[in-house]
Amino acid sequence: MTTEICLFTADLRLHDNPVLYAAVRGADSVVPLFVYDRGVRDAGFAAPNRRAFLADCLADLDAGLRARGGRLVVREGEVVREVCALARRTGARAVHVAAGSSGYAQRREERLRKALEEQDRRLHVHEAVTTVLPPGEVLPQGKDHFAVFTPYFRRWTATAPRETVPLPRSVHVPDSAVSHRLEDRADVSGTSPGLARGGEKEARRRLTRWLGEPLDGYAEHADELDGAPTSRLSPHLHFGTLSPIEVAARARESGSPGAEPFVRQVAWRDFNHQVLAARPAAAHEDYRPRQDRWRRAAEEAEAWRAGRTGFPVVDAAMRQLRHEGWMPGRARLLVASFFSKTLYLDWRVGARHFLDLLVDGDVANNQLNWQWAAGTGTDTRPGRVLNPLTQSQRFDPDGSYVRRWVPELGELRRPAVHEPWRLSGAERSRLDYPEPLVDLAEGLARFRRARGLD
DSSP states (O other): OOEEEEEESSOOOSTTOHHHHHHHHHSSEEEEEEEEEHHHHHTTOOOHHHHHHHHHHHHHHHHHHHTTTOOOEEEEEOHHHHHHHHHHHHTOOEEEEEOOOSHHHHHHHHHHHHHHHHTTOEEEEESSSSSSSOTTSSOOTTSSSOSSHHHHHHHHHHSOOOOOOOOOSOOOOOTTOOOOOOOOGGGOOSOOTTOOOOSHHHHHHHHHHHTTHHHHTHHHHTTOSSSOOOOOOHHHHHHTSSOHHHHHHHHHHTTOTTHHHHHHHHHHHHHHHHHHHHOGGGGTSOSSOOOOOOBOOHHHHHHHHHTOSSOHHHHHHHHHHHHHSOOOHHHHHHHHHIIIIISOBOHHHHHHHHHHHOTTOOHHHHHHHHHHHHTSSSOSOTTOOOOHHHHHHHHSTTSHHHHHHOGGGTTOOTTTTTOGGGSOHHHHHTOOOOOOSSOHHHHHHHHHHHHTOO
């Protein structure tokens, strides 16, 4: 009897999973393994919202494997040590894993490869499991990655992805593969009240629903803040309960007018992953340094986190983040621009708060999108500042998004709901809502001076 290990990481699914497919196909028995990575926990990335969502994903993955005669084996600790120990115990001759993009994932992979080689075992790393194209699949001449999205997207569109792989019909797990207890969502405290459910079953339900009528309005209404057609699939792509290749293919097959704009966003995700894979330090260092001397203003940063900046659309977005562990893409851009440019605070501080709450808190997308908003990343217009008042008036014209998340302003109509500071003194005194944290014109002037744009 031959045995191989399928090490799940950010690919918690049965459908179109080359890691599981190769392990099942290559041996008589398979150990479907997930390790609660102590390194991730110690680095502060095991945020409550993601832990709870992960619990859903693992429970669903275990159920899917049991339906095929198998089960999920879970361990906790240092990944390399746990994998090697289980390989010795089960006699596994090889380990299969999905390639990662972050510096941490790359270093972990290299350590695992060396440790397994010392045991005369092999490591098989599978590309295009968590992205449509592997990070190094398309490259500009003489460089190791694309730094601008548009030429990347042209090459990305012209490159065929790998073929999808079928579901395993059966999975045989050796009795010697001892498992620890699966964590339950109920075990996790400090989660957002409106946190969505995780798991492949829920992901596929959401995908099917999205590919119907909602996708049709995506091109025209995606940036609207309230009631916009949005897939909310980003947590599932982050945890790998959906195959990005299948998501893009099914969107295009739908023939919807919103398909190509949506697929473009899937490509943005690939773009960020290929940047991070080539420049791992971009997770915490400026991709394009601007010699910024960021302000230190702890009270302003805390007002931003709490949704008490005095700018209704910013506060609405920050409160939605706290309540759901998620917010629309447009909202993410405008609050990041406000933090890093209008307040001129270090983007890393804002990005850390996002990672503390976002259920889709992906290092590649979170950090590089924050750098894009801060003007230190791949944005070709680093001096652009998103005016929160203009953004609110354009993308929440009737104020419904603001009223939903900032109930103190629930009785206001436009234009007052966008700029309550213009109300009369008597009207203003009745509102339990702060004055603006900064004058927008002064904030813009400060940023321009700091960047030498005057």
